[in-house]
Amino acid sequence: MTKEIGVGLIGFGVIGSQVARLLTSEKDRFQDQTGVPITLKRVKVVKADLERPLVGIIGPSLFTTDEDDFFATPGIDIVFEAIGGEEPAFSYLKRAIASGKQAVTSNKEVIAKHGMELTVMAKEHNTSLRYEASVGGGIPIITPLKRDLVANKIRGIYCIINGTTNYILTRMSKEDMDFASTLKSAQELGYAEPNPVNDIEGIDAAFKIAILATLAFRKRVRPEEVYREGISRLRSQDFRYARELGFTIKLLAMTKDDNGAIETRVHPVLLPQEHPLAKVDGVLNAIMVDGDLTGQVVFVGQGAGPLPTSSAVVADVIAAAREVISGQAEQLPLLSGDATIKPMDDVLTRYYIRMSAADQPGVLAQIARVLGMHQISIASVIQKESDSKSQTAEIVIMTHQALERNMRMAIEEINELEITQEVSNFIRVEA
Amino acid sequence: MTKEIGVGLIGFGVIGSQVARLLTSEKDRFQDQTGVPITLKRVKVVKADLERPLVGIIGPSLFTTDEDDFFATPGIDIVFEAIGGEEPAFSYLKRAIASGKQAVTSNKEVIAKHGMELTVMAKEHNTSLRYEASVGGGIPIITPLKRDLVANKIRGIYCIINGTTNYILTRMSKEDMDFASTLKSAQELGYAEPNPVNDIEGIDAAFKIAILATLAFRKRVRPEEVYREGISRLRSQDFRYARELGFTIKLLAMTKDDNGAIETRVHPVLLPQEHPLAKVDGVLNAIMVDGDLTGQVVFVGQGAGPLPTSSAVVADVIAAAREVISGQAEQLPLLSGDATIKPMDDVLTRYYIRMSAADQPGVLAQIARVLGMHQISIASVIQKESDSKSQTAEIVIMTHQALERNMRMAIEEINELEITQEVSNFIRVEA
Incomplete structure (x- = not known):
């Protein structure tokens, strides 16, 4: 009979210290969940962590700055890594698994880059790796993909998975603010990092969608295989035109299975205002899984912050504790190799194009001719009053579905037309 | 080493036959999930089922109408009960568990009434009972409550959990239809049962919220302890007034923990139009869990239908298969006894009251006096043009928070006033 489950914690930042606080203050309740006390045995810190006020609460003797000292602590069954970043987190997780300990992490970068290797390693050592907190904060999504939705062939996953950008885009949309000042305000309020x-x-969203795609399709999708564009090119008039056209703008992370070719991309999209993700505002996250049996299932909640993240971490710790007690590793299937990634050139989608052009007759005809030559047909056009000084007009075109390859060639040619000043932005559309 | 996992299916209606089809057609894919083939071994049917077209596909030799014959079939590790209703489903599940088999069911009535007894019995026989499909169809909610959200103290659960009523209310709201004709149309379209x-x-929603409350608070909530009102008293003008006031009307199933007193109720509510559940329309289901760590997490999807339901059932079958292979029952905690139910009289909420009264001066003053005597204060009033024939006016009052006990006494007294014709409806408000 297991008498006690020991937890070793690596990292004492915002997440690590919250998990330590929870394991200590809610010990009785978590014991009810497993029948055995779960005890924080040791905390590996860097020197700076020792200045934190919580150090006194947890008990100074639990802390060590020495890695070997930490791993030599008797009675650690579960290691929770909470330092983030690739190294030394990856090395610590390998060391924990190699010694047969249960591994729990909230580290999206390590999981996106090395999750497959760590999972194989865990299986070899008859233990498990858990990472529910790496995506979606307090929203259960990793376990649902691993267990609850496994009967489905997943057709796609569409998510708003980065709270910072969603907060910025929501304010740009609702308050008609420009990007730079919204970012500055978000930084002042603590919703965006100094860097x-x-x-x-x-980048953060790409790590997360790589993790979800890998789980959904059971083939490895590497983070560098995710097509990625950020939000800094968006201008306040894009939000105005989008609204006029019945859309909203979101940074979407998405992955689709197109007959075995996996599309995985993170970029701003126009979403119809009635889309299930269009109303997910502020720092909220939302993940929509489209399965062949379930249809669309949507999970919405707080994607970050110490409390929601600690919910996911402690759930993993409790699941790991149950596994230690039963002595049986999870019987989860391994991945079946690498995913075949669909080249971005082959992606088929609708586009929003905003450009400035000379305010003279025949301009639209020339632009339409270029689009037509590349098999791109126009769904609607908005032409805005010209800027009388520069004699230019702003033209917004919504296209029907077109190949990315064709769109890029068309934009190059439009940019070379004498009558166009520039294609200022083009944004893909999700329906 | 386990060479094969055998499944016995009881019931061959819409759900049972879909699960049989899936286990047969996707056998290779489910084998990838466990490493071992999962084989449908026997199907217990009633005579009428033998007329179904699918019988030929599955192979006639698998069918039996004899219970003893079914349970004597060699190699059945997992029994999936898909007949619904209390009996004989409950007896079949007991028999399966008593013989050490894994039990899976989609039966909300049996789980709401006997889930605790069956779970205890399963633990005694070193096996498990799974019932993900009993609530929310294809939406994962049972497992998230059992595993992913266990670190939280759940403060409440709020759901739209019956597709038929949500379909009817959505149409009443959007098409200004009355209840009887909307129900009739829903029946013709197959969204509502003949009975x-x-x-x-x-009743259906009460079974489901009893199951969720029991899981969330880890104390038994019996379905008969759920306060319950249906939707048949709603009139089209209620939807119009609600809209005017910034609300929508939904049948909400909810449970809250008020310092250990558990509130559990199913009834129509006014929801603010910006509430996360207000836009959940048609046959969709949505479940909002409010945890102390996660805050509000919302799960949305198709709550019924053979495909979504089979997703949940097969996920349970695969989890049961993994358990058979590992030889270890789930280490889930048992419940800690019966919940203390908060009497409906003690519920504190805001109210919408619609009444007809004489169209004469001083009427509102009399009504307000009665409300005030019962500590109910008025937030807003709508008085509609009088019916000139009957000399009555329709008055709608929104109150501030009040005790249900006081509201019921006030309504009785208002009904006795000479100037009031009747209190036509009162609907609670959720914020």
Whole structure:
């Protein structure tokens, strides 16, 4: 009989310290869940962490800055890695698994890059790797994909999975603000990091959609295989035109299975205002899974923050504890190799194109001719009053479905027309 | 080593036959999930089922109408009960569990009434009972409550959990139709049963919220302890007034933990138009779980139909198969006894009251006086043009929060006033 489950925690930042607090304050309740006490045994920190006020609460003797000391602590059954980033997190997780410990992490980068290797390694060592907190914060999505939706052939996953960008886009849309000042305000309010590149450029979302695609299709999708565009090219008039056309603009992370070719991309999209994800505003996250049996299932909630994230982490810790008690690793299937990625050139979608052109007769005809030559047909056009100084007009075109390859060639040619000043933006449309 | 997992199916209606079809047609894919083939071994039917076209597809030798014959079939590891209703389903599940088999059911009535007894019995026989399909069709909600959200103290669950009534209310709201003709149309389209009482009166929703409350609070909530009102008292003007006031009307199933007193109720409510559940229309289901760590998490999808339901059933069958292979029952905690139910009289909420009264001066003052005597304060009033023939006016009052006990006494007294014709409806408000 297992008498106690020991947890070792690596990292004492916002997430790590919240998990430590929860394991300590709710110990009785979590014991009810497993029948055995779950005890925080050791915390691996860096020196700076020792200044945090919580250190006193947890008990100073639990802390160590020494890796070997941490791993030599007796009675650690479960290691929770909460430092983030690729290294040394990846090495710590390997070390934990190699010694047969249960591994739990909230680290999307390590899982997106090395999840397959760590899972295989865990299976070899008769233990498990869990990472519910790596995507969607408090929203259950990893376990639902691993267990609850496995009877489905997943057709696609569509998500708003980065709270920072969704907060910025929501304010740009509702308050008619420009990108730079919205970002600045988000940083001041703590919704965006001082260095926001991971969020703004879709890197964070790309890690997450790579993880979800890999689980959904049971073939590895690497984060560098995710086509990625950030939100910094969006202008306030894009939101106005989108609204006029019945759409809203969101940074969507999506993956689709097109007869075995996996499309995986993160970029701004126009969503129809009645789309299930169109009303997901502010820092909320939402994940829509489209299965052949379930149809569309949507999960919505807080995708970040210490409390929601600790919900996912502690659920994993409790599941790991049950596994230690039963002595049986999860019988989950391994992946069946690498996914075949559909080249971005082959993606078929509708487009929104905004351009400035000379305000003179025949301009639209020339643009339409170029589009037509590339098999792109126009669904609707908005032409806005010209700028009288520069003698240019702003033209917004919505196309029917077209190939990305054709669209890129058409835009190049439109840019070379004498009458066009520039194609200022083009945004894909999801229906 | 387990060489094969055998499934016995009881019932060959819409759900049973779809699960049989899926286990047969997707056998290879489900084998990938467990490493072992999952084989349909026997199907217990009633004579009428033998007329169904699918019987030929599955192979006639698999069918039996004899219970003993079914349970004596060698190699059945998992029994899926798909007949619905309390008996004989309950007896079949007991018999399956008593013989150490894994039990899977989509039967909300049996689980709401006997889930605790069956779970205890399963633990005694070192096996498990699974019932993901009993609530929310293809939406994962049972497993998320059992595993993914266990770190939370659940504060409440709010759901639209009956597709038939949501379809009817959506049409009444959007098409300004009355209840009787909407029900008739829903029946003609197959969205409502010929005998719709279980849906219309909230009985189905009460079974489901009893199941969710029991899981969320880990104390038994019996279906007869759920306060229940159906939708048949709603009139088209209620929808019009609600819209005017910024609300929509939904049949909500909800449960809340008020310091250990569990509120569990199913009845129509006014929801603010910006509420996360207000836009869940048609046959869709949605379940909002409010946890102390996650905050509000919302799950939306198709709550009924053979395909979504079979997704949940087969996920349970695969989980049961993994358990057979590992030889270890799930280490889930048992319930800790019966819930303390908060009496409906003690419920505190806002109210919408619609009444007809004499069209004469001083009427509102008299009504307000009665409400005030019962500590009910008025938030807003709509008085509609009088019916010139009967000399009556329609008055709609929105109150601030009040106790149900006080509201019922006030309505009795208002009904006795000479100037009031009747209180036509009162509907609780959720914010």
